[in-house]
Amino acid sequence: MKTRSTLLPIWLLASCAAAAAAEQPGLSEKDFLGEVPIVLSVSRLPQSLHEAPGAVTIIDRELIRRTGAREIADVLRLVPGFQTTLARGGNPVAAYHGAFFDLASRIQVLVDGRSVYSPYNIGTASFGMRSVSLEDIERIEVLRGSNSATYGARAVLGVINIITRDTADTKGAMAQVAAGQQNLLDGTARIGWGNEAASYRITVDRRGDDGFSAIDQNRLETVNFRGDIRATTRDTIELRAGGSKQRWNDGFVNTPDNPSHTRRFNGGYLQADWRHSASTDEEFRLSYSHNEERAEDRNLAQLGALPPFIVDFSGDGRVDTLEFNHRFSANPAVRISWGGEWRIESARSLPLYATDDWINTRLARLNGSMEWHMAPAWILNTGAMLEHSSAAGSAILPRAMVNWLATPNHTFRAGVSRAHRPPSIFERQANQRLDVPGVGVLQNWLATPGLRGEKIDATELGYYGDWRDLQLAVDVRAFDERISDFIQISTVPVPAAAGTLNTNTKSFINDRTLRLHGVEYQATWRPYRSTQITVSQSFVNTDFPDDGTFLSVPGNTTAIVWLQRLPQGWDFSLTHTAIGAMTWNGAGNMLPSRNRTDLRLARAFRLGNTQAEAAIVVQNAGGASPEYLPQLEFSRRAFAILRIAYH
Amino acid sequence: MARANPFAPLIALIALIAAPAHSTDAVTIMLSEAGGAYGEVAVALRAELPAGVVVRETLDAPAQDSSVKPQLLIAIGAKSCGTAARTASGTLLCTLIPKTTFERITSDPSSRNRTNTAVFLDQPASRQMALIRLMLPSAGNVAMLVGLESAPSETIFTAAAKRYGLGTVVARATTPDSLYPALQTLLDGGSSALLAIPDSRVFNSGTVQNILRTSIRARVPLFAFSPAYVRAGALAAVYSTPQQIGKQTGLLARELLGGRPIPAPSYPSEFTVAV
Numbered sequence: 001m002k003t004r005s006t007l008l009p010i011w012l013l014a015s016c017a018a019a020a021a022a023e024q025p026g027l028s029e030k031d032f033l034g035e036v037p038i039v040l041s042v043s044r045l046p047q048s049l050h051e052a053p054g055a056v057t058i059i060d061r062e063l064i065r066r067t068g069a070r071e072i073a074d075v076l077r078l079v080p081g082f083q084t085t086l087a088r089g090g091n092p093v094a095a096y097h098g099a100f101f102d103l104a105s106r107i108q109v110l111v112d113g114r115s116v117y118s119p120y121n122i123g124t125a126s127f128g129m130r131s132v133s134l135e136d137i138e139r140i141e142v143l144r145g146s147n148s149a150t151y152g153a154r155a156v157l158g159v160i161n162i163i164t165r166d167t168a169d170t171k172g173a174m175a176q177v178a179a180g181q182q183n184l185l186d187g188t189a190r191i192g193w194g195n196e197a198a199s200y201r202i203t204v205d206r207r208g209d210d211g212f213s214a215i216d217q218n219r220l221e222t223v224n225f226r227g228d229i230r231a232t233t234r235d236t237i238e239l240r241a242g243g244s245k246q247r248w249n250d251g252f253v254n255t256p257d258n259p260s261h262t263r264r265f266n267g268g269y270l271q272a273d274w275r276h277s278a279s280t281d282e283e284f285r286l287s288y289s290h291n292e293e294r295a296e297d298r299n300l301a302q303l304g305a306l307p308p309f310i311v312d313f314s315g316d317g318r319v320d321t322l323e324f325n326h327r328f329s330a331n332p333a334v335r336i337s338w339g340g341e342w343r344i345e346s347a348r349s350l351p352l353y354a355t356d357d358w359i360n361t362r363l364a365r366l367n368g369s370m371e372w373h374m375a376p377a378w379i380l381n382t383g384a385m386l387e388h389s390s391a392a393g394s395a396i397l398p399r400a401m402v403n404w405l406a407t408p409n410h411t412f413r414a415g416v417s418r419a420h421r422p423p424s425i426f427e428r429q430a431n432q433r434l435d436v437p438g439v440g441v442l443q444n445w446l447a448t449p450g451l452r453g454e455k456i457d458a459t460e461l462g463y464y465g466d467w468r469d470l471q472l473a474v475d476v477r478a479f480d481e482r483i484s485d486f487i488q489i490s491t492v493p494v495p496a497a498a499g500t501l502n503t504n505t506k507s508f509i510n511d512r513t514l515r516l517h518g519v520e521y522q523a524t525w526r527p528y529r530s531t532q533i534t535v536s537q538s539f540v541n542t543d544f545p546d547d548g549t550f551l552s553v554p555g556n557t558t559a560i561v562w563l564q565r566l567p568q569g570w571d572f573s574l575t576h577t578a579i580g581a582m583t584w585n586g587a588g589n590m591l592p593s594r595n596r597t598d599l600r601l602a603r604a605f606r607l608g609n610t611q612a613e614a615a616i617v618v619q620n621a622g623g624a625s626p627e628y629l630p631q632l633e634f635s636r637r638a639f640a641i642l643r644i645a646y647h
Numbered sequence: 648m649a650r651a652n653p654f655a656p657l658i659a660l661i662a663l664i665a666a667p668a669h670s671t672d673a674v675t676i677m678l679s680e681a682g683g684a685y686g687e688v689a690v691a692l693r694a695e696l697p698a699g700v701v702v703r704e705t706l707d708a709p710a711q712d713s714s715v716k717p718q719l720l721i722a723i724g725a726k727s728c729g730t731a732a733r734t735a736s737g738t739l740l741c742t743l744i745p746k747t748t749f750e751r752i753t754s755d756p757s758s759r760n761r762t763n764t765a766v767f768l769d770q771p772a773s774r775q776m777a778l779i780r781l782m783l784p785s786a787g788n789v790a791m792l793v794g795l796e797s798a799p800s801e802t803i804f805t806a807a808a809k810r811y812g813l814g815t816v817v818a819r820a821t822t823p824d825s826l827y828p829a830l831q832t833l834l835d836g837g838s839s840a841l842l843a844i845p846d847s848r849v850f851n852s853g854t855v856q857n858i859l860r861t862s863i864r865a866r867v868p869l870f871a872f873s874p875a876y877v878r879a880g881a882l883a884a885v886y887s888t889p890q891q892i893g894k895q896t897g898l899l900a901r902e903l904l905g906g907r908p909i910p911a912p913s914y915p916s917e918f919t920v921a922v
Contacts, residue, residue, distance in 0.1 A: 028725035168860070
């Protein structure tokens, strides 16, 4: 048959072809047609701000550097709706839609996915925000609005997601020094190394200045390590560890019941993440983290005719979490993300809780969210969290947001959500008894049993528009937030059996329902490539009672940022904020409306083989203004920064 | 392994019997592999051929059946093009093949077939530069990472860039170790875009992840040659689908059968842009 005679030449042909193939370099149509097997998970970035299920403000590292910020609180003041303060100078605080007792307990703050909530005392994220060096931040995503459905408890009014730079971007050496008035001295040094398979960095940071009154010297030292290991083309392991030590002063001279004393806060953490990218659209993540902290806050107080006695708010805290998340596309129109977390938050403080045992709060949560492109111009983002905490039982926290992409450049949003905040360990278990030697015991704080968690119901309407030919982008958010079972400080009678010197003591009770509504917007305009102007404002109405605790939400705030690149490597920025009257600490400490203007002028240049930048920053250029308390003055201060980087 | 379609001789026999006495146009289509993109090209191609043409489809090797001399041999893919160039005679039309690969095959001394043309799979440099210019009106420089396979095309791309008012910054990655350092220096230079020029040693499954990641971090958008890259994170790609290639090949085959003199190899005329 013909077949046989054809076989021989084919055989020869085959071996020739095989030999030829061995010599042929690889380029063929397969390079064009094949799937790219492993892909990037840029999971943190919303597809575009038009599709983001809420009002998002992104602060990138360029903004942080160009505004001369020393603290995260310095840049958060530029986000509409935020109130921030440097407090005594070395213990900055940030809050959204209301400070309440000066602790950032109603926003969730994450650093690379790890919550930096501190279980000690009332529970705050202020300390955790300082544990990261600003030089290591890639960007900060601020989600304005509650999102417990994704972020769990405490994402009551907002979520701040601090994302650090990939170690592949921070290779080489970098050092930065800032020095100036009020004995301001900051230093950062970083070294990064590695290759495509694994890269690492270690950053040490020190910040310090004299604060806002003669006794407010403050110091912060941090060290942070991060390693990114690309174990296979699909798997990445990220390791993080670090520690921080802060000290600052509190109290006042000549104030016997709150004398000047030093407070310290030391913390450390470890975090390990495993990410597995199954494909472009699917990723699985497993995370473990461990945080430890120790706070020292002890002074000798005197009240009236009583002998001096020790007032101690010291304690230890610990948080352990194990979290997993799975993200995938169910079909081209539906993306799903779901996961769970187990978490144990513990605090131990003999002076605060009258016991030497660890007090634990256990949280377990399961959450899921779905992004459904219902129609070409309609996206539904919906999700819910089922959370159980030993502090407040179970809760189902749903959220839904609809985006209508009316035109490719204009999107309208509408959404509802429910969030909650379980009471902190201090709010549930406080039992602070102060021993007045030779006289008796004063009950300073006593928790009321049966305290319920707070529930927040929020409705919002939003708009995001992009005028390409005008180079203008505008985001508007109108909101109505209702906090029910608001936990507030109150005076309650002390049980007679306690045998204390006082009959009434401070406690926490679920009290009123608070309502906030208003509108905030942010507009960014880039008239030229070298110029960027951002204006943000917020207008908030509250039905809060007139007693001072509740006057912590200023009626209006304005922030203007002007970034301008100049020729020859010069760079200029101006940031101006105006904030309405408010208090951080009760009716007696009402602050008038205040302005703050910061200026920065910098020049980039080369120093041998390195890239360098020198800058001068003036904070509060407009002159002194009260900060945090009426008697503290934030006077104008200038400092110079020199930064050198070697790759 | 190359294997002739076992039914090929039989089909040829039937065709001979069935065909009218005068000579009929015969076309042999060789696929590098069964199915997939190759099959799609073949289907689109056949739709354009005139009625009455005898079409034989084989997997890789042409049947050595001297009773039927195909007027036109269409090779889909680099593998079948290489095989056809070495063994067959008659007009050869290679399709679904990158330009540099085609040129390498036909200039190889073992290539016997001298009458050949092609429909390339890659896009002309000017089209790629036009896309960059369209998407980034204020772009200044285009960065290109060039390897051993793409080096010969470098001047063509530089010239095309110039026509669109774009400068070029080129880094050469000749060894696997030099790839990432070259890429890093390239991206530090302040280019507006990174253009991927097909080169299997530079852009392959082992390197793509890092190249994409590095370019995204450097805020330099990547313009690629395949929609898979766009799904992975590249800003845009201009490419031609197998259907578009097949259709163009079929139309060209039709003209060749109609007596048109064999033209020079050409780039695809129809293309798609993915963003």
